[in-house]
Amino acid sequence: MARLTVNLCGIELDNPIIPASGTFGFGYEFAELYDINCLGTFSFKGTTKDPRYGNPTPRIAESASGMLNAVGLQNPGVEAVISEELPKMRQVFDKPVMANVSGFSIDEYVYTASRLDVEEQVGWIELNISCPNVDGGGVAFGTSPEMAAKVTAAVRAEVKKPLIVKLSPNVTNIAAIAKACEDAGADGISLINTLLGMRIDLKTRQTLLANTTGGLSGPAILPVALRMVWETYKAVKIPIVGMGGVSSSEDVIEMMLAGATAVGIGAANLIDPYICRDIIQTLPETMDKYGISNLKDIIGGAHG
Amino acid sequence: MARLTVNLCGIELDNPIIPASGTFGFGYEFAELYDINCLGTFSFKGTTKDPRYGNPTPRIAESASGMLNAVGLQNPGVEAVISEELPKMRQVFDKPVMANVSGFSIDEYVYTASRLDVEEQVGWIELNISCPNVDGGGVAFGTSPEMAAKVTAAVRAEVKKPLIVKLSPNVTNIAAIAKACEDAGADGISLINTLLGMRIDLKTRQTLLANTTGGLSGPAILPVALRMVWETYKAVKIPIVGMGGVSSSEDVIEMMLAGATAVGIGAANLIDPYICRDIIQTLPETMDKYGISNLKDIIGGAHG
Amino acid sequence: MKESIFRILTNKQIAHDTYEMILRGNTEHITRPGQFVNIKLDGFYLRRPFSVCDLEGDDLTIIYKVVGSGTEKMSTLVPNEELNLLTGLGNGYDTKSSGKAPLLIGGGAGVPPLYWLAKELLAEGKQVSAILGFNTSNEVFYEAQFKKLGVSTLITTADGSYGIQGFVTDALTNLESFSYTYACGPEPMLKAVYDAAETSGQYSFEERMGCGFGACMGCTCKTLYGDKRICREGPVLVKEEIIWQG
Amino acid sequence: MKESIFRILTNKQIAHDTYEMILRGNTEHITRPGQFVNIKLDGFYLRRPFSVCDLEGDDLTIIYKVVGSGTEKMSTLVPNEELNLLTGLGNGYDTKSSGKAPLLIGGGAGVPPLYWLAKELLAEGKQVSAILGFNTSNEVFYEAQFKKLGVSTLITTADGSYGIQGFVTDALTNLESFSYTYACGPEPMLKAVYDAAETSGQYSFEERMGCGFGACMGCTCKTLYGDKRICREGPVLVKEEIIWQG
């Protein structure tokens, strides 16, 4: 199995497979299906300071090789996550977990990240900076290098665990934002979050999602994700968790060749709940097919 | 047929269907297949001042519900377009055509647009501002409102025909760029061009496209295109040519509900060479199904 | 929940735009009427949820209405084709609380789960009646099947072309007293039944789903007992907890 | 060019990872050996190009090697399934310039178009020989078919497990003189033939294609006679115009 291990910000993963935040709950639903300790780790549902109901429904729409979601960060709030979800998670998952943190102001991010940082089970803080900055006129933190750096630095100063900043792909220059986060102290970058999209219902002539727009994910976005991981790999030295449309062991290898050290799997879990287990099982065979003895050797391998 | 007509910057189109630039050549290949006078109009292959061979091959890659291209604006240059292509086009197409103009400096854009502007067959100039600005450090014109406005104003000052600016989707704020173009004198906006993406060949561990990255198009990008048309419609008053992944009469209606006055069809022509003709033929039936008596009535219809 | 491959035994039209499909596979995770399966279709990214209409050993029946491109595609499938299903989804109806004479009220594509529910309630020795509402006569299905079970069945059509003219609630007056209400159908129908029925009851809801098994939070609704996922803590809600949205 | 639906008559494995598919449909736009068809497959966005291997009335034969997910999918198709094809694509080989004793040289998946070409050349009364190169014995196909036509056929395998050991060019010395060369195969093979063959000839190229009919400029190559689209002014180039890229 050592041929699958990778090192993510100082923590060894048995394999690079990480179910992506928002598609794996707090793990225990999937633990009914298979032993989730086979995973590298997983990123739990985006957690905020206060409980959030999220957006009105419909929150889901379909598109060619993809789906849109406008869940709106439904979560029970950081206190309930710590008191209720983490204990349940511990029952089914022995490894360090990735704590996905969202917020609508720098203070919120810092608060939530600090609360989770001290939890023993938490291995990494994953800062989801795709959220709108309420203090900054509602523009997402992740859309400017300055704001991204600011929130990264503020959280960095308060947490001890490795800090991974998760970038929004809805930007002109992803590399500049990744670099700004690295310079501000991030230990890793994860990308991509969803692409902003929408659908309209021809029958009602209204937007399908109650929230108007939502985030596109699934195989449709794989080429965009690969390109952004590629650009980010060129710009930063810290490890990258690459994601966006990954649905097979071949996709995992492609993402690693583009520059990812670990690979997130999102929407695919919703369609095929066993996909992460199956990908981990088929990885060695796929590696053999392409002459890869050790996954660590191929990280960024397409950069020549 | 009057239920299909729309008005694009003062010119009446028999229907909103416009084969998108780069996927329809100069029309005559398709004219061997069907009478292309059934089209609203079409946008011909991106034309530059000088002849261009384009990028090395492979220029094409596949992805889920989409394709990547890195053709690199292969075209014979504006003089040959005027002396050779337009006369051949005239044999098969009676209507005003859309002249898609690319460039690598403001001077080049102005030169090429001015040369085409005086051609009788040209109805509109479509300024493709996704190209890198060689004078501006290689950053694409379409990625900042300032550069987009500058090139728009410069061309606007020299051409008489309606000027449609075609936007790149690889930006943080599409509405701001559209607005800047409108303020600089654009008569219309067309969007979206392709999303920047890439693929890697697992066998060779190299990027599949010789050019490393390419433009993603096809059904995969429809939700992103709809969202950007939607945002642009809110920001500008000039008409929008909406495109990106449109492959059916239902998609055409969805694009118009989002805010498009006319609808571009790109990659779909490559897969099914008859698609534009077929969409035009099925539009009335689809309109009946959704209770639409006149297409003009639904432009921006989902904005409530 | 279980993911497994089912083989199509039959797929036939039973009313206007309405098809009955019988599938054979591993049904052991399907435990209660009112549960649903989530079907993967070639060419579509998301699965499609359908209520279990009947269950006989390994054979599962669903009834679906063609409303979009996925159900359109389903209508073209032929016997022996295989489909990937997630089974055993949702809470399903609780038959215990029904009292002696439960009433089942279904509207259109909401009728199917009531069939298996009726069978279960009858097996528990209850006296079951049903009101099944449709738009028009050519959309009516399963009247004979319900009657054959021994369910006293009333049909309504909105245009009066068959059965009682009007909505399901217009048929309520035609009924002897009943002890409990089970309802499934479009939300306006559920609301009308909720308002009209004097008994307690269970109501089955629909929502657009990302996963169908509780992972994505795509289908959440507010209830008086807290936020619930339609796919997991639903689709069946008890009358007492329902909050109607705008 | 024509878009039309073809029905699969047979689809059978003829060598390691290599399949022969016979399709029936409207073939009237296929005019020359060396042309290709572009096949739409469910679940894949781009069409897949394959050379016409044989043509008998409405029946079209292609031979394909499984190299990726599209050809993998093709290998699972069964008779009576239908496929959407664009036919009559590409320039094809010109048989006129062949002289009296043309030599056909094919490598692996480049062998198929040479079969129909051989038939046409023979019909024109020429004396045809062929060198067909493969990696190893279990990949060899169509040797008997070529011989049955009356083509004097040599087989090479890179590992020497069958026929002459080596590459197609290693078999050149085994041949009487020939008047012209027709070649199809991977680019390194074409280059080797180009260097080794003393005659003029025609060489068929492959390129990743967006459309296959000249609309997208996806497949352009440089030649001494100007830029050409492999799908339209190709896939066959005459020796005199070829420019080899890095």
Ligand SMILES: Cc1cc2nc3c(=O)[nH]c(=O)nc-3n(C[C@H](O)[C@H](O)[C@H](O)COP(=O)(O)OP(=O)(O)OC[C@H]3O[C@@H](n4cnc5c(N)ncnc54)[C@H](O)[C@@H]3O)c2cc1C
């Ligand atoms: C728990 C549950 C049980 C159901 N049981 C039945 C049944 O027994 N018989 C039946 O005919 N229908 C049933 N439905 C509705 C059925 O799921 C939809 O009609 C079907 O998904 C439409 O698919 P489509 O591709 O034809 O429509 P499209 O509109 O093309 O589908 C697009 C997307 O929207 C979703 N969608 C569309 N309509 C609905 C809807 N009403 N509810 C949920 N998602 C929807 C689709 O699943 C898909 O993801 C049920 C729905 C739910 C949630």
Ligand SMILES: Cc1cc2nc3c(=O)[nH]c(=O)nc-3n(C[C@H](O)[C@H](O)[C@H](O)COP(=O)(O)OP(=O)(O)OC[C@H]3O[C@@H](n4cnc5c(N)ncnc54)[C@H](O)[C@@H]3O)c2cc1C
């Ligand atoms: C004019 C022409 C004629 C051909 N004739 C034959 C033939 O008779 N028999 C045969 O076995 N093969 C032939 N090929 C190659 C055949 O098209 C590819 O093997 C096939 O497209 C691979 O598809 P895939 O989905 O299995 O591979 P994937 O790698 O999964 O395909 C991904 C994409 O790359 C393209 N692609 C992959 N390999 C090639 C290639 N070598 N050439 C062009 N595009 C490629 C595919 O079409 C697809 O768009 C021909 C190619 C061309 C251009």
Ligand SMILES: Cc1cc2nc3c(=O)[nH]c(=O)nc-3n(C[C@H](O)[C@H](O)[C@H](O)COP(=O)(O)O)c2cc1C
């Ligand atoms: C239903 C859903 C909910 C999501 N919720 C979150 C979230 O809470 N926090 C976050 O950082 N990303 C969230 N994401 C984004 C995913 O983690 C991932 O970045 C994205 O979906 C791209 O990967 P994919 O194409 O594999 O789904 C969510 C995605 C989906 C589909």
Ligand SMILES: Cc1cc2nc3c(=O)[nH]c(=O)nc-3n(C[C@H](O)[C@H](O)[C@H](O)COP(=O)(O)O)c2cc1C
């Ligand atoms: C092969 C190819 C070549 C293209 N060339 C051009 C071009 O020359 N100029 C331009 O403005 N857009 C060009 N485009 C972009 C299309 O016109 C269109 O904006 C884009 O593909 C999105 O639409 P689609 O998803 O329908 O293809 C090209 C697209 C493709 C696929």
Ligand code: FES
């Ligand atoms: S549909 Fe995913 S949680 Fe209910």
Ligand code: FES
């Ligand atoms: S493949 Fe499109 S021009 Fe050749």
